[in-house]
Amino acid sequence: MKLREKISLEEVCGQTFKIRVVEASEYGKAAFTHYLHNNQNDAAQFYRKEAIQHVKRALEYKYPNDDISSIEAEEALHYMLFDFKKDVPFPEPAKPKFEFIDLFAGIGGFRIAMQSLGGKCVFTSEWDEQAKKTYEANFGEVPFGDITKEETKKFIPDGFDVLCAGFPCQAFSIAGKRGGFEDTRGTLFFDVADIIKRKQPKAIFLENVKGLRNHDRGKTLETILNVLRNDLGYFVPEPQIINAKDFGVPQNRERIFIVGFHEGTNVSEFEYPKPLDKKVKFEDIKEKKVPPTKFFLSTQYLQTLHNHKARHESKGNGFGFEIIPDTGIANAVVCGGMGRERNLVIDKRIKDFTPTTHIKGEVNREGIRKMTPREWARLQGFPDSFLIPVADASAYKQFGNSVAVPAIQATAAKILETIL
Ligand SMILES: C[S@@+](CC[C@H](N)C(=O)[O-])C[C@H]1O[C@@H](n2cnc3c(N)ncnc32)[C@H](O)[C@@H]1O
Numbered sequence: 001m002k003l004r005e006k007i008s009l010e011e012v013c014g015q016t017f018k019i020r021v022v023e024a025s026e027y028g029k030a031a032f033t034h035y036l037h038n039n040q041n042d043a044a045q046f047y048r049k050e051a052i053q054h055v056k057r058a059l060e061y062k063y064p065n066d067d068i069s070s071i072e073a074e075e076a077l078h079y080m081l082f083d084f085k086k087d088v089p090f091p092e093p094a095k096p097k098f099e100f101i102d103l104f105a106g107i108g109g110f111r112i113a114m115q116s117l118g119g120k121c122v123f124t125s126e127w128d129e130q131a132k133k134t135y136e137a138n139f140g141e142v143p144f145g146d147i148t149k150e151e152t153k154k155f156i157p158d159g160f161d162v163l164c165a166g167f168p169c170q171a172f173s174i175a176g177k178r179g180g181f182e183d184t185r186g187t188l189f190f191d192v193a194d195i196i197k198r199k200q201p202k203a204i205f206l207e208n209v210k211g212l213r214n215h216d217r218g219k220t221l222e223t224i225l226n227v228l229r230n231d232l233g234y235f236v237p238e239p240q241i242i243n244a245k246d247f248g249v250p251q252n253r254e255r256i257f258i259v260g261f262h263e264g265t266n267v268s269e270f271e272y273p274k275p276l277d278k279k280v281k282f283e284d285i286k287e288k289k290v291p292p293t294k295f296f297l298s299t300q301y302l303q304t305l306h307n308h309k310a311r312h313e314s315k316g317n318g319f320g321f322e323i324i325p326d327t328g329i330a331n332a333v334v335c336g337g338m339g340r341e342r343n344l345v346i347d348k349r350i351k352d353f354t355p356t357t358h359i360k361g362e363v364n365r366e367g368i369r370k371m372t373p374r375e376w377a378r379l380q381g382f383p384d385s386f387l388i389p390v391a392d393a394s395a396y397k398q399f400g401n402s403v404a405v406p407a408i409q410a411t412a413a414k415i416l417e418t419i420l
Contacts, residue, residue: 009036009080012058028054030144031155034123035077036084037092037141043099043122043157050155052077088140089385096120098420101156101201103165103192105143107134109380109402110164110205113409117416123156130394131401137389148191156195161419162412163199165192166207166403171216172223179223181231193227196234202265202419204234205412206258207403210241213256224258234260237270242411244404245329246275249381250282253332253404257411267418273410282345283326285378290347296369297344299362323368330371330379344368345375373399381405 012032031050038044056073059066086092090112097118102111105126114121126132126143136142144152170187172179181197184190196204212221221239228236236258244253261267290296297305305321323344324330330343348367371379373388373395381404388395 007055007059007062007076009083011062012055012080025050025054025057026145027151027155028057030142032077033136033141034144034155036081037086038122038157039081041099041120041122042159046123046155046157055080086140088138089387090115090138091140092120093118098162098416099160100162100164101160101195102143103147103163103195104167104188105135106131106166106402107398108139109382109405110166110207110408111139112382112386113403113405113412114162114164116409117412119162122160125152130390131398133390134388134395134398137387147195148188153191153195153198156199158199160199161202162415163192163196163201163204164207164412165205167192169208169212169215169220171220174219174223178226179219181227184223184227189224189227193232196228196232200262200264202262203415204228204258204260205408205415206260207408208256208258210254210256213239213241221256228258228260232260233263235263235265235267235270236260240272242272242407243275244381244407245279247273247381247404247406247410248276248278248280249379249404249406250280250285250329251332251379251404252329255403255407257407259411259415261418265419270418271414273414276410280329281327282324282329285375286326286345286347287372287374290349290369290372292363295372296347296363296367299364302364302366302368343371345371376400381407 013029027050031047032054035044035047035051038047052070052074055077056068056070059068059073059076090108092115095118098120099122100114100119102108102114102121102124105111105124111121111124121139121141124135124141124143125145125147126135127145127147132143144155146152167188170189172184172187172189174183181190181193184193192206215221225236225239228234239256239258241254242257244251244255257272259270261270309321321342321344322331323346325346346367347369373392374384376396376399377386377388378384380399380402382399390398
């Protein structure tokens with residue numbers, strides 16, 4: 001049997017060589033999965049070299065006494081293309097209409113929206129290991145890591161149509177002047193702008209917290225717009241605050257959307273999507289069966305939350321939690337610490353449950369519980385086929401950080417109308 005037939009895709013892709021191979025290169029698995037997904041298009045050339053090296057390292061690990069050449073590794077890689085099946089919950093469209101890249105990808109909220117519109121993702125980056133796990137389970141591709149590194153940026157292919165990025169908001173240290181491209185150096189926006197400058201995509205779609213509008217007394221947004229419009233020459237209409245609840249999810253979540261068009265597209269006007277006439281209530285997304293021992297709060301813990309809230313309110317602080325009635329909509333999700341309990345749900349079915357020793361103290365009789373990870377997924381508009389392979393604590397954080405998919409999709413549809 002030839003060497004190439006003696007190593008399987010599962011061995012290279014899965015856990016078998018995890019410690020040795022992953023430690024050897026932080027780009028190996030990302031390049032390998034990106035190569036498999038892009039072997040039919042021009043982007044493959046950007047991943048080929050590192051993908052071969054990844055297979056070579058796996059072969060060397062499996063056959064320590066053999067002298068493995070790059071040619072043999074490449075043969076093995078190509079052999080794997082026969083076995084490669086895109087049987088993941090969210091495969092790329094069979095006949096893509098456009099290409100996009102997914103920066104600060106999180107768990108792929110942008111990707112679901114863009115794929116649903118016929119997009120093919122040709123590059124993705126996210127550095128959080130738990131988020132990568134969720135991303136890989138759903139799309140079969142491992143994101144590249146730190147996007148500020150040149151080694152990461154060099155993998156980004158040329159010629160894609162849309163750049164998507166929900167980048168974290170950071171102030172620029174610009175004293176008294178309207179900042180330009182160089183003044184944003186050292187921030188994540190600089191890296192986004194740098195990629196736009198190098199790759200010149202037809203359109204850009206940036207998402208951020210609503211607070212970006214007034215961040216640093218409006219200077220942060222002003223600098224971003226100045227760089228995009230004046231330094232990079234994009235047509236950027238006035239950014240828009242979009243509320244997720246207007247697009248079919250029961251969540252009051254406002255985010256700022258910034259879109260832009262390359263001057264070569266000749267786009268000079270753009271209309272953001274209008275709110276849909278579709279109101280969804282929490283009861284529409286409520287899980288039918290919820291394990292009582294896992295999500296319902298004990299009387300004792302509920303009291304702790306009440307006390308915590310009262311203490312903070314008496315000091316004028318904002319801590320609070322909201323109990324969402326069935327007919328209501330949740331307020332934007334806040335992650336971390338006690339904030340995780342921000343959205344509690346009344347679920348009267350608790351009356352049918354007998355409290356067990358799993359819950360410290362007795363289950364509260366009001367039927368108040370946390371939302372389940374699946375309910376969080378639905379709150380953000382993720383389809384139920386979306387896999388949640390991580391522990392609940394990570395899932396809460398990931399959905400909280402993510403985008404409301406339907407709001408992204410409605411806006412992306414408008415972008416595509418203008419450039420395709
Ligand atoms: C606001 S979240 C975006 C979530 C994403 N839009 C989604 O749908 O899940 C920002 C993400 O950027 C990631 N991130 C922050 N700095 C990064 C960096 N330097 N390189 C790669 N990812 C980074 C964070 O781990 C986080 O998941």
